[in-house]
Amino acid sequence: MNVEQQVPRNALIWMILSLFALILPHIERVPLWVIAVYVVAAVWRIQVFRGLWAYPRRWLKLVLILAASGGVFFSFGSVLGLEPTVALLLTAFALKMIELSSRKDAYVLIFLGYFVCITEFLFSQDILIVGYSLFTVLLLTTALVALHQPGQQRFNRGSMKLAGTMLLQAFPLMLVLFFLFPRIGPLWTVPIKSHTAKTGMSDLLKPGDVSKLSQSAEVAFRVQFDGEIPAFSDLYWRGLVMSRLEEGAWRSLRYWDVPAAERRMPELDAVGEPLSYAVIMEPTQQNWLFSLRYSQPASDGLLMLADYRLYSPIQIEHETQYRVQSWPQTPLDPELSAWRRETELALPAGDNPRTRELARSLRAASVSDADFVDRVLGYFTQQGFVYTLEPPLLGDDDPMDDFLFDSLRGFCEHYAYAFVMMMREAGVPARIVAGYMGGEINPVNRTVIVHQFDAHAWAEVWLAEQGWVRVDPTAAVAPDRIEWGLEQAVEGEGTFLSASPLSPLRYRDIDWVNALRLRYDALTYRWQAWVTGFNQEQQFDLLSRWLGEVSPQRFVTVLLLTWAAVLVPVAAVLLLRRRRHQLSPADKHYLAFCERMARMGVVREPWESPADFAQRAMRKLPRYRQEIEAITEAYQDLTYRPAPAPSSSGETLASLRRSVRKLQFVR
Amino acid sequence: MVSGWQTLKTATRTRFRAWLDRRIPPARSVTLDQKRIFIFPSRVGFFFFACLLLMLLTAINYESNLSFGLTFLLTTLFIVAVLHTYANLSGMTVHGVRAQSVFPGQQAEFELLLERGKRRDHYALHVAWENSDDALVNIVEQDTQTVRLHIRAGERGWFNPGRLLIETSYPLGLLRCWTWVALDLNALVYPRPLACPAPAGISASAADGTAVMGEGSDDFYGFRDYRSGDSLRQVYWKGLARGQALQSKQYAAYADRCVWLDWEQFEGVGIEQRLSQLCFWVLELEGGGEEYGLRIPGATVSPGRGEKQRDDALRALALYGQGDTA
Structure with a gap:
């Protein structure tokens, strides 16, 4: 297989982590055997990775898929409805994990994972669940990043940094879209939660x-x-x-x-x-x-x-x-x-x-x-x-x-x-x-x-x-x-x-527990009022207050302006910040040497090559002939020799530094 | 109809190439900037869109604000990825270092040097010519990375592999960012060697090679016993000092047994064939360790031997009639 199409080990590990992160919040609403499938899938994939087991054959895959669908049907009595769908999605995720071999499989797996995250919100909108889901999204995105870092054959936590940065940069853009996107009613009826009990006061009151x-x-x-x-x-x-x-x-x-x-x-x-x-x-x-x-x-x-x-x-x-x-x-x-x-x-x-x-x-x-x-x-x-x-x-x-x-x-x-x-x-x-x-x-x-x-x-x-x-x-x-x-x-x-x-x-009588509980409850209220309970009415109120009028032109203008406000700095950070010229250590030492020479009366012209400059300097300052020669040689060695062996280049750099130092202290 | 379509396709491609040549003219070193970089969603990106649409429908139908939120987060992640993918390619410099000279049909090796743009890391760069093998390069630990690509050379003369494709979909794979770089880097393609009987001039002088002794020559030949009349400068004093017999140093010059390969010697065949035969004999003589020179219209390679001589001769042959002797 083309090296580009391979799944680096680092990505594989991130994907196995996401696999378990995904099922955790669903654990109470999926049958036990789904969890068993998860464990088997992870073990199988790790064994394949270690070269001990083989990928499943085609007929086995078919059997597994049929068995999983049948299992969902028997556990829930139907495959329609929200819980069976989620169980099916999770099982599909685990089974896809087993056969994960090329990048194409990995994309399917990761996008499926994002979708499973979405389904979690149909069950719970708790602020903690959302925080957890964001963490899962971070894991999945990290896997996606790791997938494109070829040659990472070890677990690399650094991949998470880039994924996290990108998600953070996307977050404000998301907020704008969240408040601006028109909320329209459902387009068609969808399967609802079939097994959720009615809670609270019931319309049938018996003593007790x-x-x-x-x-x-x-x-x-x-x-x-x-x-x-x-x-x-x-x-x-x-x-x-x-x-x-x-x-x-x-x-x-x-x-x-x-x-x-x-x-x-x-x-x-x-x-x-x-x-x-x-x-x-x-x-x-x-x-x-x-x-x-x-x-x-x-x-x-x-x-x-x-x-x-x-x-x-x-x-x-x-x-x-x-x-x-x-x-x-x-x-x-x-x-x-x-x-x-x-x-x-x-x-x-x-x-x-x-x-x-x-x-x-x-x-x-x-x-x-x-x-x-x-x-x-x-x-x-x-x-x-x-x-x-x-x-x-x-x-x-x-x-x-x-x-x-x-x-x-x-x-x-x-x-x-x-x-x-x-x-x-x-x-x-x-x-x-x-x-x-x-x-x-x-x-x-x-x-x-x-x-x-x-x-x-x-x-x-x-x-x-x-x-x-x-x-x-x-x-x-x-x-x-x-x-x-x-x-x-x-x-x-x-x-x-x-x-x-x-x-x-x-x-409640323990003060800090009570304070914490009340703070969390206040946060939940705010969360429900502004996020989970955000509806057409609130949107209209909010937008008319902010924009003065609610019109498509205003929408587009606000969207573009706010996005630009975020994206321009991001682009600047990405493209400009690192443009500041960062000198290599060799350059730094050489420039220090040139400065020293200038103080001694030999100024290097911009067009002069190190060798030409060395010749001129040696003629003018024959006393330092040895040092000038050593420095120039070391610098040329470091700069112009293609890709020197790291150890020898380190030595050369050290000797360059020593020679330049020596020259700085001579009178 | 088919041919009409073909013509249109060819014409479009030609115009695209011409436009590309104006936009990104060939150079020995090319730094990638916005003028040269193209970016578009990859196939995976479109698949991602389809998934986002599905998520959006879920959010709408279940009226779930958090699902809206996550869908939008992933949408905007895509937008942010545009910048990151672009930044992964931009600022990098491609240097054409060297191209190997080859015979027609051989794989010519092109050496490229990819240099990072000011401390920026570049990941997973896919580098290839249209017909070459490809390479996947990270520029992370070192400032530069050498890439060697092989491509089957065409016919005699300068061979330019066309536009070099550098593409990347790092970091998320949702976007493809690429550039077509025209490098001013050409491989020299020698004529195809064509065996033929030795022309008259070659066999005649080929047997010759006797050294002709004589004074005044520069090449040291050996020692012989001192004879009266030998110049004192010829006396091997060092040997005498060690107690050896008196000896004279002897110098010699070889007879001029140099072979001239001459355009005129290969008469009666077409130009390319003639060049091919000349090429064959250059290789033949070089293999035999002989000294030879080459005379063809517009170029003369004075006699010599060794690798450089061979390269000079083959280069002259390769460039015959190319109007470019660079």
């Missing part, structure tokens, strides 16, 4: 669900208020409004549950000053969005439903950013339609007889609906109910009877469930609202971080002239939960995040 969710320290969303952050006890993030109880579980009304006339959110007269804020949600694979009471979205493409919540027509698969304005004091539904009244009173007949009995007796003792609400809350307070993250399991037939009269231990959903049930039984329209309550205020950037353990369920009761009023039965049992949050509410129990011993949230 929220307490399970509250074991998680994951972030649900982050909120940045334009003005002051409201009081902690006002941070009720509404996500789902559950009006229907079916088979022991609450759920929200679906689109087709609602008659057409009732589907739109009624226009209300907003009361008070609005709160403006931006929310960045972590992907949930579900449609509901979280906001404070009575909100109007300021972003496009979000729906407002009749029970005053925001809804995204597409599932939240990526971190999603939206802006909202809320007027929390606004009364909701001052008038209740007949259909709505009927819906919010509906109860399946027959179960939980003791609970119903209790409701009826309490209502009979009350003077009004509002008084009834207070009595029920008072019941929770007086009967010694316990707020716990580890509620006992309840029976399927009469769960609320079990809870109210037997266990007396529950999490927020138990209280909300029992409360709403009793309200409805007594003829007061009521519903469960599920979402999050509270949040952690990050002092670094004043965002409110809402974690999964802030998940909460409460109730809304419709009272005449007041509309829907928020009632949180949990507050009657565990006021700490509403004032301080879950951690304080269950402090005595020691159950907070007991399932995630490594979560940094558990070490």
Whole structure:
């Protein structure tokens, strides 16, 4: 094979390094056998490199490819979808590695590697993952550089320097392109992540669900208020409004549950000053969005439903950013339609007889609906109910009877469930609202971080002239939960995040850990706001602010100007900086000699060759005949003899230096 | 149609060469600058574009900003690579050092010296003529690098191998940067030796070679016993001092048995054939260690022997009628 087409060993080593770097972030979503293929591929290639094994034969390659495709099919049940595609790409990368022999294979391998890096971003957009992917890109680029450095038969870390320099030079250009490139919607539908679980609050609430969710320290969303952050006890993030109880579980009304006339959110007269804020949600694979009471979205493409919540027509698969304005004091539904009244009173007949009995007796003792609400809350307070993250399991037939009269231990959903049930039984329209309550205020950037353990369920009761009023039965049992949050509410129990011993949230009392965690979270917010959540809207805002108007001419001008601003210095560094004449050591010594001669009165003319100059100098300064001769000879030897052996040239140089020195000190 | 296409192709090539000659005139040493360097995406570069397009489609369809970012990073890496690839070739100087003289059909060796441009490193330079073997050169550790390329020589006279291609795709292989250098470096091609019977003049004097003794000659020949009448200057005093018999140093001159190869001796054949036959006899006489001279119209090589004599004679033959005796 032509030497130019060979893969230098150095490049091979960089490629094997990239091979393993690529699979690392994917390791939890590929089957185990893919990792085995990786190890085999690397070992095989190294053995080929050592001359011990042969390249695979054609039939073997065919068998391997078929086996890999079959393996992906059996592991995932399909070859379509994102995970099988990634597994297939990674396997292809490993198999290509085995047969890597010529440069052409290496190009395919490296470009495939770049593509695998791209797929990683479809799963995670975490800032650390991005940093890692950049490192992988650096490894791949280094392999590409090493591929073009012939004769590098040893591992050479220097190749990385050039690759790194080039990537750094490309980075600012990339940023410009990133912010300028028009974001258009998807061109066609693409396979989505098939195995990703829906996370966060679900639209089916059974006793025990929220307490399970509250074991998680994951972030649900982050909120940045334009003005002051409201009081902690006002941070009720509404996500789902559950009006229907079916088979022991609450759920929200679906689109087709609602008659057409009732589907739109009624226009209300907003009361008070609005709160403006931006929310960045972590992907949930579900449609509901979280906001404070009575909100109007300021972003496009979000729906407002009749029970005053925001809804995204597409599932939240990526971190999603939206802006909202809320007027929390606004009364909701001052008038209740007949259909709505009927819906919010509906109860399946027959179960939980003791609970119903209790409701009826309490209502009979009350003077009004509002008084009834207070009595029920008072019941929770007086009967010694316990707020716990580890509620006992309840029976399927009469769960609320079990809870109210037997266990007396529950999490927020138990209280909300029992409360709403009793309200409805007594003829007061009521519903469960599920979402999050509270949040952690990050002092670094004043965002409110809402974690999964802030998940909460409460109730809304419709009272005449007041509309829907928020009632949180949990507050009657565990006021700490509403004032301080879950951690304080269950402090005595020691159950907070007991399932995630490594979560940094558990070490909040260690100052530096907490400071680090909050800084990282602030960075993540900024990252999500500006990079991963960057969308058409933001782009338009940004560009109109920067460019004054958004037009193709402006785009091109800005692109060219900024690129020139980067590329011209780069070109100057590449082409000009090293042009400064760097003298060889021999030249340097010889020039020192000429200078010395000039001081002695013999000036070398520009056209004079060293030999001619030596002749003239020796005639004028016969005293130094020997030195002049030695210097000239050594210099000529060093300069004009083609490629002298390194050792002898070193000696000659040393003797030249000595002679010149000697001459400098003679008087 | 085919011939029309061929004509067009030839005409285009001719015009390209003419344009190239104006743009990059031949010289003994050529420093590569922007006037001489061409750059264009390589085949791998186009493959890379295809991959980028695929990545862009992925980014658009998944609306993934980070995928956009990585796609753009690789795109701009390509842009930066333009500068790096260009810098890898530019500033370098090519010197034509020496070309070996050969007989027609032999591989002539051309020696080139590639010199780095002011401390800059040049990697993976691919150097070749259209029909020559090629070389892959790094100029990293040393300031210069000698390259020897071999190319089959044509017919008698000066042979110029045409334009030298120097190309590189370092550092990423996505771009091809190249130049066509016309070096003022020619190989001398001798006539093709053609055996023929010895012409009259050669055989007659070839047997001659007897030394003719005589005084006044410069060449020392040997010693003989002193005879009365020998000049005192001839006496070998040193020998006498060592106690040897009295001896005289003897000097001699050879008879003029030099062979003249003359244009006129090879009558009745065409010019090229005549030159070929002369060439044959130059080699023949040189092989026999004889002294010879050469007389052809426009050039005379005075008698002599040895390698230089042979080269002079062959050079005269090679350049016959070339109008250039340089």
